[in-house]
Amino acid sequence: MFRRILVANRGEIALRVLRACRELGVESVIVYSEADRDAPWLEHADQRVCIGPARADRSYLDAGAILQAAEQTDARAIHPGYGFLSENAVFAARCEQQGITFIGPGPDAIRRMGDKAEAKRTIAGAGLPTIPGSKDVLPDTAAAAELADEIGFPVLLKATAGGGGKGMRRCDSADDLVRAFSEASIEAEKAFGNPGLYMERFLEGGRHVEFQILCDTAGQGIHLGERECSVQRNHQKLIEESPSPGVSAELRKTMGERVAQASAAIGYRNAGTVEFLMDAEGRLYFMEMNTRLQVEHPVTEMVTGVDLVEQQLRVAAGQPLALSQQDITLEGHAIELRINAEDPEQNFRPDPGEISHFAPPPEEIAGAKVRWDSAIRSGYRIPPHYDSMIGKLIVHGPDRPRTIDAAIAALDAMELRGIHSTVALQRRILDHPDFRSGQYDVNFLGRSGLLPASNG
Numbered sequence: 001m002f003r004r005i006l007v008a009n010r011g012e013i014a015l016r017v018l019r020a021c022r023e024l025g026v027e028s029v030i031v032y033s034e035a036d037r038d039a040p041w042l043e044h045a046d047q048r049v050c051i052g053p054a055r056a057d058r059s060y061l062d063a064g065a066i067l068q069a070a071e072q073t074d075a076r077a078i079h080p081g082y083g084f085l086s087e088n089a090v091f092a093a094r095c096e097q098q099g100i101t102f103i104g105p106g107p108d109a110i111r112r113m114g115d116k117a118e119a120k121r122t123i124a125g126a127g128l129p130t131i132p133g134s135k136d137v138l139p140d141t142a143a144a145a146e147l148a149d150e151i152g153f154p155v156l157l158k159a160t161a162g163g164g165g166k167g168m169r170r171c172d173s174a175d176d177l178v179r180a181f182s183e184a185s186i187e188a189e190k191a192f193g194n195p196g197l198y199m200e201r202f203l204e205g206g207r208h209v210e211f212q213i214l215c216d217t218a219g220q221g222i223h224l225g226e227r228e229c230s231v232q233r234n235h236q237k238l239i240e241e242s243p244s245p246g247v248s249a250e251l252r253k254t255m256g257e258r259v260a261q262a263s264a265a266i267g268y269r270n271a272g273t274v275e276f277l278m279d280a281e282g283r284l285y286f287m288e289m290n291t292r293l294q295v296e297h298p299v300t301e302m303v304t305g306v307d308l309v310e311q312q313l314r315v316a317a318g319q320p321l322a323l324s325q326q327d328i329t330l331e332g333h334a335i336e337l338r339i340n341a342e343d344p345e346q347n348f349r350p351d352p353g354e355i356s357h358f359a360p361p362p363e364e365i366a367g368a369k370v371r372w373d374s375a376i377r378s379g380y381r382i383p384p385h386y387d388s389m390i391g392k393l394i395v396h397g398p399d400r401p402r403t404i405d406a407a408i409a410a411l412d413a414m415e416l417r418g419i420h421s422t423v424a425l426q427r428r429i430l431d432h433p434d435f436r437s438g439q440y441d442v443n444f445l446g447r448s449g450l451l452p453a454s455n456g
Contacts, residue, residue, distance in 0.1 A: 001317050002026055002077045002101070006070045007045070009081030010060065012391055013293070015041040015375045017079045020309040029073045031066055033059035035383040041375035047073055054385045060084045063091045070100055077101040077316060079309075083387065086292040087114055103316040104270050105291045112266075113289040116160045117198040123274075123286045126262035131277065131285040133200035141181045145174055147199055154202035157181060159188035163288070165235025166191040170202055203285070205441045207246050207278040208232070210290075211259045212300045214271055214311055216321045221264030223256035224304050225330050227296055229275075230442045231429060233348055238422065238445070239429060240296035241335045242303050245400060245438025246278060255284055257325070263289075270315050271297075271308055295338065295392070298373060302334035302396035333403040334396040335430075337411065339374070340388045343420035347455045352384040356418030361393070361410040368397035368406030382419065390421075400438070404430050425450060 004027040007017045014030060018041065021028040030045035035054035042048050049069040052059035059065070061084055070078055078100055080086035086104065089111035095102040104110070113119045117137050124130045132151045137160050138144045148155045148171065157180055159167025167188030169180035181197065189195035208229040215221040228244035229237045243252065259274045273294045276284040297308050306323065315321065342348045358380075360372040374391025376382075382390060395410055397403030411427045428450050434440045445451065 001313070001319075004029060004046075004073065004075045005077045005079055005103070005313070006031065006066070006073065006075035007079050007081065008060070008066045009079075009084060009086075010036055010039065010386065011041065011389070012374045013081040013295075015044060016373060017081060017309055018044040020307065020313060024310060024313060026313070029069065029075045031060075031069050033385075035385050039375065040377055040380060049073060054383065056084065056385065063088070063094060066091075067094060067098060067100065071098070075100070077103055077313075079103040079312070080292065082292050082295055087290070089114060101316050103312055105268055105272065109266070109268050110291045113272075113291045114161065116158060116162070116288055117196070118160075119289055120198070120286065122266055123262065123289070126265050128258060128262050128274075128286050129284060131200040131203065131287070134198045137196040137198055138181075141178055144181055144197070144199055145177055148174070148177055151199075151201045154204075156200050156202045157184045157197050158200065159184065159192060159194070160196040160198050161192040161194035162188055167197065168235060203277055203279045205280045205443065207244070207441045208237075208275065208287075209244050209247060209278050209284060210273050210275040210294075211256055212271070212273055212294070212297070212308070213260050213263045213268075214308075214315070214321060214323070215260075215264050215268045216315050217269050217318060218320050219264050219267075220321050221260040221268070222321065222323060222325045222328060223260040224300050224306060224308075224328055225256065226252060227294075227299055229296060230440055231435070231445060232442055233344075233445055237296065237338065238340075239335065239337055239426060240299055241333065241400075241403075242299040243330055243333065246282070251282070251284070260325070271312050295389070296336050298371060298392060298394040299334040299336045299396075302369070302371065302394060303330045303332060304328055305331070332396055332398050333400040334394060335403050335407050337393040337395075337407065337426045338389050338422070339391040339393060339416070339426075340422045341382050341390050341419045342388045342422060344422055344425040344455070345420075345452055348422075350384070350388040351420040352382040352388075353419050354379065354381045355390075355416065357415060358417070359415040361413035365395075365413060366397075366402070366406040366409045368395050368403055368410075370395055370406070370410050401436070404436060 006029040051065040089107040092102040093107040185195040212224040231239035371394040395407040
């Protein structure tokens with residue numbers, strides 16, 4: 001195991017990794033921007049290094065500053081968390097060049113999976129089903145129109161280097177396609193520095209289902225079940241749960257094993273998530289692979305009892321997986337609620353500012369375990385420079401109905417004042433009949449009637 005690890009992130013994920021280091025007896029270094037100089041999570045690290053001003057491109061995205069901090073503190077491994085540099089193949093390669101372990105997959109896997117068109121080719125070659133669409137980046141509008149005629153409208157244009165809904169457009173006709181191709185390409189260039197687009201058939205009423213995998217350096221791979229992530233706003237997840245109410249035990253077993261085998265076969269190592277879209281007939285189609293720890297990893301930890309961050313550290317240190325597929329069982333049900341500092345009534349506009357009062361819910365409520373992953377506290381001022389998520393509320397109960405009830409009770413028990421947040425909306429979602437029935441898809445929130453008409 002490593003003697004000292006540098007955590008190259010902020011907020012709740014930084015705190016999560018720092019706690020894992022402490023539990024394993026590993027010294028920790030945390031880097032921070034000037035905007036986070038007084039942040040609560042810094043108190044949990046053994047050493048702190050300021051790497052630049054508030055802007056992310058001059059701090060948390062500054063690979064040189066982070067590597068310099070690792071060298072000056074003699075940290076021989078870097079955990080990137082999620083976001084920022086976590087899926088940056090160049091950064092992972094620079095770590096290797098400097099003899100520093102990047103806690104995640106190798107740079108080649110990050111590069112292949114980070115380019116969505118290449119990821120689709122790679123996964124199809126490994127035997128997993130993919131959504132009908134382009135095999136490569138589309139060269140121009142004419143090629144896009146020809147392919148759309150072949151696979152049929154509606155289609156979805158997607159940025160090959162992107163995520164989070166940027167560079168994505170639905171097209172229902174050839175006229176839509178001409179306009180959307182230019183818009184999506186420009187947006188992709190601005191967001192990711194890559195204007196490349198690929199195309200997929202748009203599946204109506206799809207569900208977002210993803211499988212968590214772990215692979216070691218010896219070529220062993222396992223899956224830890226699936227997560228349902230279909231409650232989304234603006235193509236970004238808001239509520240996740242495990243297991244998915246739309247996945248049968250048989251499908252979980254067969255597809256999970258195929259995902260684990262395919263990931264190991266392409267030489268993947270460490271933690272990863274393979275995301276699928278499920279159609280109305282229950283068929284799963286590959287969308288993308290996230291080569292990092294996911295925001296929603298706690299629901300998997302709760303139902304399996306496996307500490308994913310600990311497993312990341314052990315695999316990165318060269319240890320073989322101590323778990324076999326037979327060791328993985330799912331117990332009960334878990335739901336995660338992303339608590340964001342934003343106003344759902346104003347199209348989820350971010351609302352940074354001071355939290356005048358905060359009190360977390362109790363650790364057990366209505367017969368369920370409650371986990372609060374966050375570093376916020378009363379008086380903490382949320383900076384305007386970063387993502388609006390300020391915490392995650394995770395509830396683990398004996399079954400789905402009782403977990404939903406406990407999650408509502410936990411939201412009611414939590415006290416958060418001074419900012420707008422998603423708490424009230426999430427409570428309404430949990431109590432919505434479509435969510436309670438488990439019969440919902442990625443379009444649920446927009447048609448639920450829970451948002452102002454201008455947001456839906």
